[in-house]
Amino acid sequence: xxxxxxxxxxxxxxxxxxxxxxxxxxxxxxxxxxxxxxxxxxxxxxxxxxxxxxxxxxxxxxxxxxxxxxxxxxxxxxxxxxxxxxxxxxxxxxxxxxxxxxxxxxxxxxxxxxxxxxxxxxxxxxxxxxxxxxxxxxxxxxxxxxxxxxxxxxxxxxxxxxxxxxxxxxxxxxxxxxxxxxxxxxxxxxxxxxxxxxxxxxxxxxxxxxxxxxxxxxxxxxxxxxxxxxxxxxxxxxxxxxxxxxxxxxxxxxxxxxxxxxxxxxxxxxxxxxxxxxxxxxxxxxxxxxxxxxxxxxxxxxxxxxxxxxxxxxxxxxxxxxxxxxxxxxxxxxxxxxxxxxxxxxxxxxxxxxxxxxxxxxxxxxxxx
Amino acid sequence: xxxxxxxxxxxxxxxxxxxxxxxxxxxxxxxxxxxxxxxxxxxxxxxxxxxxxxxxxxxxxxxxxxxxxxxxxxxxxxxxxxxxxxxxxxxxxxxxxxxxxxxxxxxxxxxxxxxxxxxxxxxxxxxxxxxxxxxxxxxxxxxxxxxxxxxxxxxxxxxxxxxxxxxxxxxxxxxxxxxxxxxxxxxxxxxxxxxxxxxxxxxxxxxxxxxxxxxxxxxxxxxxxxxxxxxxxxxxxxxxxxxxxxxxxxxxxxxxxxxxxxxxxxxxxxxxxxxxxxxxxxxxxxxxxxxxxxxxxxxxxxxxxxxxxxxxxxxxxxxxxxxxxxxxxxxxxxxxxxxxxxxxxxxxxxxxxxxxxxxxxxxxxxxxx
Numbered sequence: 103x104x105x106x107x108x109x110x111x112x113x114x115x116x117x118x119x120x121x122x123x124x125x126x127x128x129x130x131x132x133x134x135x136x137x138x139x140x141x142x143x144x145x146x147x148x149x150x151x152x153x154x155x156x157x158x159x160x161x162x163x164x165x166x167x168x169x170x171x172x173x174x175x176x177x178x179x180x181x182x183x184x185x186x187x188x189x190x191x192x193x194x195x196x197x198x199x200x201x202x203x204x205x206x207x208x209x210x211x212x213x214x215x216x217x218x219x220x221x222x223x224x225x226x227x228x229x230x231x232x233x234x235x236x237x238x239x240x241x242x243x244x245x246x247x248x249x250x251x252x253x254x255x256x257x258x259x260x261x262x263x264x265x266x267x268x269x270x271x272x273x274x275x276x277x278x279x280x281x282x283x284x285x286x287x288x289x290x291x292x293x294x295x296x297x298x299x300x301x302x303x304x305x306x307x308x309x310x311x312x313x314x315x316x317x318x319x320x321x322x323x324x325x326x327x328x329x330x331x332x333x334x335x336x337x338x339x340x341x342x343x344x345x346x347x348x349x350x351x352x353x354x355x356x357x358x359x360x361x362x363x364x365x366x367x368x369x370x371x372x373x374x375x376x377x378x379x380x381x382x383x384x385x386x387x388x389x390x391x392x393x394x395x396x397x398x399x400x401x402x403x404x405x406x407x408x409x410x411x412x413x414x415x416x417x418x419x420x421x422x423x424x425x426x427x428x429x430x431x432x433x434x435x436x437x438x439x440x441x442x443x444x445x446x447x448x449x450x451x452x453x454x455x456x457x458x459x460x461x462x463x464x465x466x467x468x469x470x471x
Numbered sequence: 472x473x474x475x476x477x478x479x480x481x482x483x484x485x486x487x488x489x490x491x492x493x494x495x496x497x498x499x500x501x502x503x504x505x506x507x508x509x510x511x512x513x514x515x516x517x518x519x520x521x522x523x524x525x526x527x528x529x530x531x532x533x534x535x536x537x538x539x540x541x542x543x544x545x546x547x548x549x550x551x552x553x554x555x556x557x558x559x560x561x562x563x564x565x566x567x568x569x570x571x572x573x574x575x576x577x578x579x580x581x582x583x584x585x586x587x588x589x590x591x592x593x594x595x596x597x598x599x600x601x602x603x604x605x606x607x608x609x610x611x612x613x614x615x616x617x618x619x620x621x622x623x624x625x626x627x628x629x630x631x632x633x634x635x636x637x638x639x640x641x642x643x644x645x646x647x648x649x650x651x652x653x654x655x656x657x658x659x660x661x662x663x664x665x666x667x668x669x670x671x672x673x674x675x676x677x678x679x680x681x682x683x684x685x686x687x688x689x690x691x692x693x694x695x696x697x698x699x700x701x702x703x704x705x706x707x708x709x710x711x712x713x714x715x716x717x718x719x720x721x722x723x724x725x726x727x728x729x730x731x732x733x734x735x736x737x738x739x740x741x742x743x744x745x746x747x748x749x750x751x752x753x754x755x756x757x758x759x760x761x762x763x764x765x766x767x768x769x770x771x772x773x774x775x776x777x778x779x780x781x782x783x784x785x786x787x788x789x790x791x792x793x794x795x796x797x798x799x800x801x802x803x804x805x806x807x808x809x810x811x812x813x814x815x816x817x818x819x820x821x822x823x824x825x826x827x828x829x830x831x832x833x834x835x836x837x838x839x840x
Contacts, residue, residue, distance in 0.1 A: 107499035108477040109510030110776040112793055113596060113719030130476035133483060133502035141478030203608050227482060229598035236602045239572050240609015350482030407479040424481055
């Protein structure tokens with residue numbers, strides 16, 4: 103696999119923590135919401151083991167917030183997602199597919215209810231703000247839509263609870279999963295949620311001030327020494343093993359939420375109005391023809407940079423691989439694939455062409471672990 | 472300047488030509504519309520000189536098309552731009568600021584009128600398709616909005632005319648700037664426009680079929696030997712010298728088109744309805760308080776990865792640098808900066824902090840050449 107430099111510019115802007123992570127040894131970047139998102143600090147595998155045992159500090163400022171406030175804010179937020187938010191509570195996070203009028207995925211953010219008339223949509227990689235603005239203008243909704251200057255630091259891993267308790271007090275250890283509250287640091291109140299893009303536990307700190315944010319970034323490393331803290335980032339191995347989906351990788355605007363296995367977030371039986379509801383009712387009635395599943399492949403190394411077809415014994419395409427990585431746990435490559443209906447049975451065998459060589463694979467359930 | 476790898480994935484997908492350009496020596500990528508866009512083939516300066524003398528083939532598939540068709544397509548397209556398109560003609564390209572309801576920039580595409588009810592918006596780096604979808608849904612417009620599988624190859628440089636004439640016939644050399652027509656290659660009709668993101672002349676081939684596109688890519692190199700053809704990409708030196716603006720670098724959603732010097736594309740006196748018209752009328756009446764201008768800086772090297780403040784002699788901020796590069800022509804750094812009103816006079820002096828050192832600069836007009 104050839105390596106290529108990233109050409110930096112203001113258009114792919116850095117974060118308040120970029121100078122820190124570049125000093126700490128970030129080795130590769132991806133781009134996410136027009137910003138730099140670290141993708142590795144040396145070996146992915148070393149980071150994976152460390153994340154599962156200790157605690158990591160992640161610069162995930164690229165997880166931008168679309169802030170929607172005003173009289174019609176709840177109406178607009180509900181319009182964009184097929185998850186029924188009528189019973190949503192202030193101080194809670196909600197994983198929500200964002201859907202267009204075709205019932206297809208536009209994003210899969212976590213939505214935070216800050217007030218009855220103020221929401222943050224904490225987005226994956228697409229310009230949800232433009233969709234929200236277009237809808238609000240077209241429907242003449244009384245809302246204010248902005249991207250606040252909020253730059254998230256994630257604290258992830260089993261020792262994150264002790265580290266965060268040490269800095270913010272014991273109360274933060276009692277916070278429930280997907281709950282959030284406000285905590286003071288450096289004279290500023292920051293929203294902290296019990297959340298994060300790993301299954302190893304932890305928090306996301308929605309830092310709303312650059313100066314106190316940098317102080318907090320440094321404090322986390324100072325206080326974290328006893329917990330073997332390291333800089334990190336969303337880890338491809340851990341997130342695939344855990345079955346955490348990535349918008350743009352595993353799913354895109356050609357897929358509906360049922361096809362992505364997000365059935366429990368599709369509330370077609372509720373009374374709420376949302377985009378694409380008729381299409382999703384139809385899809386539910388007719389049944390889907392493809393869905394995301396796990397696959398295991400009998401090789402030790404892979405780099406997926408585009409969809410790769412999966413073939414049956416008759417060389418018929420049965421689906422496509424969208425993300426994959428070598429898993430130390432399974433000692434083979436595991437991945438997330440979109441599979442056509444005839445091939446959903448667990449243990450279905452397939453062939454895939456990797457670097458000019460045909461290799462064997464097997465269909466399995468998600469998540470892997 | 473430290474260098475970092477780009478972490479490739481399906482989310483930052485390659486183009487039909489990626490395998491070719493990686494074989495041909497691309498050295499860095501940027502990300503543009505969720506795709507890989509080559510940013511250099513070795514030395515920027517060598518490519519700059521070559522582009523100005525010979526002909527280059529560019530993989531600019533990342534310039535995506537938002538296709539808007541249907542009964543209300545003209546209405547929707549006009550709604551999104553402050554340029555009056557009522558007299559637009561089929562077979563012509565139009566540079567158009569895309570504007571939100573605040574009168575601020577969302578993108579600055581070239582819009583192609585394919586039919587009376589079919590348009591391509593050839594976008595810079597933001598998800599215009601989501602804005603268009605939101606507006607269409609909200610206003611219940613009768614339109615179909617898609618991203619067609621079109622992957623542009625640009626042929627740029629003074630010898631592009633001879634090369635394209637050799638392949639497509641003499642007729643293509645008579646095409647006027649920003650005109651387009653259809654030409655057959657490999658059994659497929661491809662739209663070819665006299666356009667491109669350099670001021671060295673050339674064409675953009677809107678390739679609509681992968682197989683014939685790859686054949687054409689190779690053909691351009693075969694036939695181009697006598698013209699000293701090379702692979703290339705939008706060149707930072709050439710585009711800044713030519714004053715070609717880059718959305719996300721030089722301007723963003725905090726700027727209106729007057730502030731970006733795009734006055735001639737703002738038709739507030741026309742009868743057409745477009746978003747933000749009231750805000751732009753107000754801005755025109757009140758006058759703007761900042762605008763994009765050129766700057767020259769007395770150093771030989773720079774890498775702009777974020778806005779950099781410009782200071783007067785009293786250490787007061789007078790504007791910010793947004794893009795810059797060393798220019799062989801001027802033998803110093805030149806750049807594009809947003810300057811506050813008190814400092815618009817040509818030859819205004821300023822200071823800027825580069826890598827911890829204060830250096831001198833001068834305000835000038837755009838374009839540089």
